[in-house]
Amino acid sequence: MSNYKEFHRRSIDQRDEFWAEQAQLVDWHKPAEQICDFSKPPFVKWFKGGETNLCYNAVDRHAAKRPDDRALVYISTETNEEKVYSFAELQREVERMAAIYQDLGVKRGDRVLIYMPMIAEAAFAMLACARIGAIHSVVFGGFAAGSLATRIDDAKPVLMVSSDAGMRNGKPVPYKHLVDEACKLAEFPPAKVLIVDRGLDKGFPKVESRDVDYAELRAKHIDAKVPVTWLESSEPSYILYTSGTTGKPKGVQRDTGGYTVALAASMKHIFTGGSGETMFSTSDIGWVVGHSYIIYGPLIAGMATIMYEGTPLRPDAGIWWQIVEKYKVSVMFSAPTAVRVLKKQDPAFLKKYDLSSLKHLFLAGEPLDETSHKWIMSELGIPVIDNYWQTETGWPMLAIVRGVEDSKIKLGSPAFPVYGYDLRIFREDGSECGPNEKGIVGIVPPLPPGCLSTVWGQDERFVSTYFSLFTDPVVYSSSDWGIKDENGYHTILGRMDDVINVAGHRLGTREIEEAVQTHPAIAEVAVVGVHDELKGQMPMAFAVVKDASTVDTAEKRAALEKEVMKKVDESLGAIARPARVHFINGLPKTRSGKMLRRSIQALAEGRDAGDLTTIDDPTTLDQIKAALAG
Ligand code: ATP
Ligand code: MG
Numbered sequence: 292m293s294n295y296k297e298f299h300r301r302s303i304d305q306r307d308e309f310w311a312e313q314a315q316l317v318d319w320h321k322p323a324e325q326i327c328d329f330s331k332p333p334f335v336k337w338f339k340g341g342e343t344n345l346c347y348n349a350v351d352r353h354a355a356k357r358p359d360d361r362a363l364v365y366i367s368t369e370t371n372e373e374k375v376y377s378f379a380e381l382q383r384e385v386e387r388m389a390a391i392y393q394d395l396g397v398k399r400g401d402r403v404l405i406y407m408p409m410i411a412e413a414a415f416a417m418l419a420c421a422r423i424g425a426i427h428s429v430v431f432g433g434f435a436a437g438s439l440a441t442r443i444d445d446a447k448p449v450l451m452v453s454s455d456a457g458m459r460n461g462k463p464v465p466y467k468h469l470v471d472e473a474c475k476l477a478e479f480p481p482a483k484v485l486i487v488d489r490g491l492d493k494g495f496p497k498v499e500s501r502d503v504d505y506a507e508l509r510a511k512h513i514d515a516k517v518p519v520t521w522l523e524s525s526e527p528s529y530i531l532y533t534s535g536t537t538g539k540p541k542g543v544q545r546d547t548g549g550y551t552v553a554l555a556a557s558m559k560h561i562f563t564g565g566s567g568e569t570m571f572s573t574s575d576i577g578w579v580v581g582h583s584y585i586i587y588g589p590l591i592a593g594m595a596t597i598m599y600e601g602t603p604l605r606p607d608a609g610i611w612w613q614i615v616e617k618y619k620v621s622v623m624f625s626a627p628t629a630v631r632v633l634k635k636q637d638p639a640f641l642k643k644y645d646l647s648s649l650k651h652l653f654l655a656g657e658p659l660d661e662t663s664h665k666w667i668m669s670e671l672g673i674p675v676i677d678n679y680w681q682t683e684t685g686w687p688m689l690a691i692v693r694g695v696e697d698s699k700i701k702l703g704s705p706a707f708p709v710y711g712y713d714l715r716i717f718r719e720d721g722s723e724c725g726p727n728e729k730g731i732v733g734i735v736p737p738l739p740p741g742c743l744s745t746v747w748g749q750d751e752r753f754v755s756t757y758f759s760l761f762t763d764p765v766v767y768s769s770s771d772w773g774i775k776d777e778n779g780y781h782t783i784l785g786r787m788d789d790v791i792n793v794a795g796h797r798l799g800t801r802e803i804e805e806a807v808q809t810h811p812a813i814a815e816v817a818v819v820g821v822h823d824e825l826k827g828q829m830p831m832a833f834a835v836v837k838d839a840s841t842v843d844t845a846e847k848r849a850a851l852e853k854e855v856m857k858k859v860d861e862s863l864g865a866i867a868r869p870a871r872v873h874f875i876n877g878l879p880k881t882r883s884g885k886m887l888r889r890s891i892q893a894l895a896e897g898r899d900a901g902d903l904t905t906i907d908d909p910t911t912l913d914q915i916k917a918a919l920a921g
Contacts, residue, residue: 293696293698294695294696295692295695295696295698295707296779298692298695298696298710299692299707299708299709299710301710302710302711302739303711303713306326306327307326307327309710309711310326310327310337310338310552310711310739310740311323311326313552313555313556313740314326314338314341314548314552316552316555316556316559317343317348317548317551317552317555317591318343318347318348318352319341319342319343319548320342320343320344320521321340321341321342321521322341323338323339323340323341323524323548324339324340324341325338325339325340326338326339327339327737329736329737332736332737332765333736333737333738333753333754333757333758333765333767334744334745334750334753335736335737335738335744336524336525336546336744337524337525337546337548337549337552337740338524338548338549338552338740339524339525340523340524341523341524341548342521342522342523342524343521343522343524343547343548343551344421344422344424344519344520344521344522344547345418345421345528345547345550345551345587345591346385346418346419346421346422346519347422347519348551348555348591349418349421349586349587349590349591350362350378350381350382350385350418350590351382351519353378353566353590353593354377354378354379354381354382357378357566357593358377358378358379359377359378359379360377360378360566360567360593360595361375361376361377361378361569361595362376362377362378362380362381362590362595362596363375363376363381363411363414363590363595363596363598364376364569364595364596364597364598364618365410365411365598365600366597366598366599366600366601366614367409367410367458367599367600367601368599368600368601368602368605368606368610369458369459369460369461369600369601369605370458370489370491370600374411376411381414381415381418384411384415385415385418385419385422386419386422386515386516386517387415387509387512387513387515388412388415388416388418388419388509389419389422389423389515389517390512390515390517391419391485391505391508391509391512392419392420392423392425392450393423393517394508394511394512395449395450395483395485395503396449396450396482396483397423397425397449397450398423398425399423399424399425399520399522400424400425400426400526400527401425401426401448401449401450402425402426402427402428402446402447402448402449402530403416403420403425403426403427403428403448403449403450403451403452404427404428404429404430404442404443404446404448404450404451404452404481405417405420405427405428405429405430405451405452405453405576406429406430406432406434406439406451406452406453406466406469406470407429407432407452407453407454407457407466407487407576408432408454408456408457408458408464408466408489408600409432409457409575409576409598409599409600410454410487410489410598410600411598412452412454412487412505413429413452413576413598414576414585414586414598416452417429417529417576417582417586418586420529421528421529422517422519422520423517423519423520424520424522424526426446426527426528426529426530427528427529427530428442428446428448428529428530428531428532428542429529429531429576429577429581429582430442430532430577431575431577431578431882431883432454432457432464432466432575432577433457433459433464433577433882434577434882434904434905435469435904436469436472436473436476437473437476437904438535438904438905439469439470439473440473440474440476440477442532442540442542443473443474443477443479443480443481444477444478444479445530445532445542445747445748446530446542446747447479448481449481449482449483450481450482450483450484450485451470451474451481451483451484451485452484452485452487453466453467453470453484453485453486453487454466454467454486454487454488454489455467455486455487455488455489455490455491455492455495456489456491456492456495457491457600458491458600459602460602460605461605463491463492465492465495466492467486467492467495467496468492468495468496470484471496471498474501481501482501483501483502483503484498484501484502484503485503485504485505485508486502486503486504486505487505487506488504488505488506522547522548523547523548524546524547524548524549525546525547525548525549525744526546526547527544527545527546527547527744528545528546528547528550529544529545529582530542530543530544530545530747531543531545531579531582531682532682533681533682533683534578534682534881534883534885534905535881535902535904535905536786536881536885536887536889536905537770537786537788537889541683541746541752541756542746542747542748542749543579543682543683543685543743543746543747544743544744544745544746544747545685545741545743545744546744548740549739549740549741549742549744550587550685550740550741551587551591552740552741553685553686553711553739553740553741553742554583554587554588554591554685554686554741555591555592556710557583557588557686557687557709557741558588558589558591558592558594559592559694560692560693560694560695560710561678561686561687561690561692561693561694561709562584562588562592562622562624562653562694563622563650563651563693563694564589564592564594564621564622565592565593565594566592566593566594567593567594568594568595568621568622569594569595569596569597569618569619569620569621569622569648570584570588570589570594570595570596570597570620570621570622570623570624571596571597571599571611571614571615571618571620571622571623571624572584572585572589572596572597572623572624572625573599573603573611573623573624573625573626573629574624574625574626575883576598577882577883578682578883579680579681579682579685580624580626580655580656582685583685583686584624585597585598588686589622594622595618597614597618597620599614603629603632603633604632604636607640608633608636608637608640609640609641609643609644611623611625612640612641612643612644612646613643613644615644615646615648615649616644616645616646616648619648620648620649621648621649621650622649622650622651622653623649623651623652623653624652624653624654624655625652625653625654626654626655626656626657626883626884627654627655627656627657627658627659627660627663627677627884628656628657628880628884628885629884630654630659630663630666630667631663631814631815633667634663634666634667634814634837635814635837638670641670641671646671646673649671649673650673650674651673651674651675651676651693652667652671652673652674652675652676653675653676653678653690654667654675654676654677654678655677655678655679655680655687655705656883656884656885657884657885657886658703658783658785658801658804658805659677659703659705660703660801660804660805660808661702661703661805661808661809662808662809663808664677664702664703665702668700674691674693674700675700676690676691676693676700676705677690677703677704677705677706678690678705679705679771679781679783681769683742683743683757684712684738684741684742684743685741685742685743686709686741687705687709688708688709688712688714688734688769689705689706689707689708689709689714689781689783690705690706690707690709691706691707692707692709692710695710701776701778701780703782703805704776704780704781704782705781705782705783706779706780706781707779707780707781708781710739711739711740712734712738712739713734713735714732714733714734714735714781715733715734715735715766716728716729716730716731716732716733716773716774716775716781717730717731717732717733717760717761717766718730718731719731719761720761721760721761721762721763721764721766724774724775726775726776726777727774727775727776727777728774729772729773729774729784729797729799730772730773730774731760731768731769731770731771731772731773731787732768732769732771732772732773732781732783733760733766733767733768733769734766734767734769735764735766735767736758736765736766736767738767770786770787770788771783771784771785771786771787772784772785772786772787772789772790772799782801783801784799784800784801784802785799785800785801785802785888786800786888788889789819789820789888789889789892790820791803791818791819791820791828791830792820792827792828793820793826793827793828793829793830793866793867794826794827794866795827796866796867798830798863798866798867800817800818800819800820800888802863802867803818803830803832803859803863803867803869804816804817804818804832805862806858806859806861806862806863806867807832807834807855807858807859807869807872809858809862810851810854810855810858811837812836812837812838812841812851812854813834813835813836813837813855814835814836814837815834815835815878816832816833816834816835816878817832817833817878817886817888817891818830818831818832818833818869818888819831819833819888819891819892819895820892821870821892821895821896822896823870829869829870830867830868830869830870831869831870831871831873831895832855832869832871832872832873833872833873833874833875833878833891833915833918834855834872834873834874834875835874835875835876835877835878836851836874839876842874848874851872851874852871852872852874855869855872856868856869856872873915873918873919874918875911875914875915875918876911876914877908877910877911877914878891878911879891879906879907879908879909879911879912879915880906880907880908880911881905881906881907882905882906882907883905884907887903887905887906889901890903890906890912891915894912894915894916894919895915895919900912
């Protein structure tokens with residue numbers, strides 16, 4: 292048996308022993324009395340009775356041993372700033388922020404809503420919450436006032452931390468403005484709003500009795516010493532709303548001890564990063580990747596972490612690689628969407644910099660098609676690890692666990708269940724699928740450390756959303772559709788609700804998208820099922836080409852459409868052939884880069900596009916409408 296198989300089996304069969312070992316990667320104020328309390332399924336308490344602190348593990352313990360080592364590197368290509376904080380400096384800034392919180396009346400268990408751009412102060416704000424046992428709820432900066440207001444009302448924060456403005460593509464995006472609007476819309480607005488004034492929006496409005504200035508309060512607390520508050524392992528560390536791709540976002544509640552251990556273990560076994568190394572995650576603090584792998588994970592491991600405010604294309608498509616060279620980044624984390632964006636750029640940018648420090652690149656968030664996987668791996672010449680997980684789980688569920696065994700990469704597959712996850716593929720009746728049989732990706736509980744403990748304030752919703760698909764056995768449902776091959780490699784086929792049913796054949800959106808992507812002219816594609824009288828549903832494709840000149844006449848479009856259909860015929864058979872392949876300039880995605888297939892489908896069926904609060908570029912919908920009309 293391979294090393295990894297053995298490792299995974301032990302994590303399930305000798306669960307408590309396994310996690311007791313992993314818990315040693317973390318500093319405890321008081322050790323756990325019980326490793327796993329699963330007496331009230333599906334709720335689980337990890338490291339019961341243990342006392343620890345996320346901020347202590349991320350900052351203080353390193354500051355004590357290696358005060359001058361790099362901890363946080365803030366880079367903005369929007370304002371052209373760059374600043375490096377050592378562990379000692381980071382600790383001082385976090386203590387100042389914690390003192391400001393205390394000054395403003397924030398107590399253990401209170402919520403602090405953080406609505407901020409990717410600036411260093413956002414990291415201080417999160418870590419300061421963790422330090423004093425306040426619960427942060429980071430809302431992606433750039434969500435409209437309405438989305439922000441619903442999250443305010445769900446979390447009921449005593450304090451909000453924000454900024455005058457963010458910057459996107461060189462233009463200021465007002466934040467404070469939106470905060471004011473959201474506070475008006477909300478039923479439970481916070482008593483205080485702390486503003487980090489970047490000087491980007493000179494005349495931003497102020498509310499006298501409520502708004503306080505960060506620079507002023509920081510000066511007041513410049514010498515502050517704020518000891519960490521030791522928390523019982525199950526006390527919440529934060530609330531984070533899911534991306535909202537499929538509707539009303541759910542407030543994922545994370546614990547303290549389990550999360551700290553899960554992240555520490557993942558840094559060792561999955562990401563293989565440690566002291567003296569640098570991690571660069573291109574995500575945003577508003578998403579789960581930002582929480583786990585921009586802020587907490589790398590810092591817990593003693594790595595320096597990069598906080599990047601900017602796009603992958605400004606000043607040019609080489610910017611990420613320039614950062615990798617300059618800071619000798621060894622571990623990088625990004626999303627498939629970004630790879631598809633880079634694919635449309637001049638490949639010379641990837642060869643311009645010394646990337647020899649880079650050990651591997653991790654990609655998650657959407658299916659990584661084989662073509663893009665192969666392309667980025669050969670361009671970079673390093674392993675590119677597809678990993679599958681959710682806001683709910685907080686860390687990877689499927690991946691190659693390179694720190695344990697350097698298993699072979701299968702293109703387009705996030706590989707194996709990660710240790711701790713008893714992940715299996717189920718039929719709709721609750722029985723287990725055989726190899727190469729499509730089904731629902733589920734986890735036999737208990738969920739491992741680090742996963743959501745409940746839905747904030749709604750225990751029933753936790754049970755009904757995630758544990759009610761079948762009653763025997765009770766299983767956590769991911770709501771994703773997947774398959775496992777005879778060698779144990781998994782593939783995610785799309786979301787369960789997006790499955791296309793053509794004359795009784797069930798096809799994941801991913802399968803057809805994968806086939807379309809194999810055509811060299813295609814950069815990106817979304818496939819949806821459209822109602823059909825005869826067949827039930829018919830697939831319809833919306834594709835973006837790499838080079839616009841390949842579809843600039845009606846003849847060229849018709850020819851390419853035929854070629855694309857042929858590709859699908861060849862790999863899946865005529866049954867999966869899209870009824871139409873429309874060519875457009877961009878696809879509707881969420882702000883986190885996820886395809887809004889549900890909205891595309893609605894338009895294709897002549898319905899309203901639905902909830903668009905999370906859409907990045909609404910003009911993409913007009914293009915779809917135009918393509919459908921033409
Ligand atoms: P909501 O649950 O509110 O609709 P969301 O599911 O988009 O939002 P996230 O938790 O950010 O919010 O996304 C998790 C989902 O992203 C997974 O359930 C899966 O559908 C998709 N996903 C993540 N990683 C991968 C991957 N490596 N391959 C395929 N799909 C992935
Ligand atoms: Mg989801």
